[in-house]
Amino acid sequence: MLQRLDREWRELEDDEGARSACRRWSARVEALAGCSRPGDVLARVPEDPDAVLLALLEEAVAGDGLAARVVLQAFLPKLVRMAGLDRAAEVDDYVTALWCEVVAYPVGRRRTSVAANLVLDTLKAVHRDRRPGCDVAVPPDLVVVAAERGPGHLVGSEPPGPGGPSADAVLRVAREHHLVDPGTRELLHSVYAEGLSGAAAARLHGLSPGAVRSRCSRAVRVLARHPALLADAR
Structure with missing residues (x-):
């Protein structure tokens, strides 16, 4: 999965649709002023984590997949480290769990310590889903x-x-x-x-x-x- 994500990220850097979205965010969000590529947006996360992550999460919750993808990219190194310490789960589990937390993040009521919230919620989700009670064999529809x-x-x-x-x-x-x-x-x-x-x-x-x-x-x-x-x- 990590190789696929890396390849996808490189492609997004040169994607005109992604660049257009970044310019749109830049015009609306002060913390993203001057950003024209996904990589520019990613670089702003450490500078002002709450402001940048909240701006992206608001877009992601509204259905913007690119915004969610930038948040995921920002947390990939952390997810790799978390999975490396977990004998019962894999990186894929952490990536999938974080994606679910990103697209459902309660932006209206959790507006501080956003990065810590996402990490903790992801960890809880991985542990919660570790022992589901049924198989996934189901009808194709x-x-x-x-x-x-x-x-x-x-x-x-x-x-x-x-x-x-x-x-x-x-x-x-x-x-x-x-x-x-x-x-x-x-x-x-x-x-x-x-x-x-x-x-x-x-x-x-x-x-x-x-x-x-x-x-x-x-x-x-x-x-x-x-x-x-x-x-x-x-």
């Missing part, structure tokens, strides 16, 4: 079911209504809008589109069954926060 329900829905067995979008379509839209990273998208496709069991998906992706369960659970909760976006997937 379950991603759609989860996306139509409220946050926190646990994987169940009710099928979606007729004519709903396919899991493939939902995952394509989720990837296009940066709701999931490429590795998580591939894992979700194996489980929800191909119908692999948790054990089979774990073997295919080189993960533990527990990591598969926790990553799928967290990713589905992210998808569930965007029902209108995913409902029209085709």
Whole structure:
């Protein structure tokens, strides 16, 4: 995953859409004045963490995947260190957990010590999801079911209504809008589109069954926060 994230970050530096977004943030946020590339924004985080992170988190919570991606990049070194001290979880688990915390961060009431809040919430999420009570073997259309329900829905067995979008379509839209990273998208496709069991998906992706369960659970909760976006997937 880290190699994919590094490659994606390099590509974002030269992406005109990403540059345009950075210039837009620069015009609105004093702490980001003069920023024209994602790397410029990233460099401002240590200078004024609360101001910069809150500006990005407000955008991320509103659905801006690039803002969430910049926050993730800022915390990658910390996540690597945290995972290195954790015998029961991997970097992928920490990356996925942080992404979920970023897109749901309560920007209205937690406006100080933002970096510490994100780190602590990520650590809690990884530990909380370490021992989920069920496998992720479900019907291929379950991603759609989860996306139509409220946050926190646990994987169940009710099928979606007729004519709903396919899991493939939902995952394509989720990837296009940066709701999931490429590795998580591939894992979700194996489980929800191909119908692999948790054990089979774990073997295919080189993960533990527990990591598969926790990553799928967290990713589905992210998808569930965007029902209108995913409902029209085709």
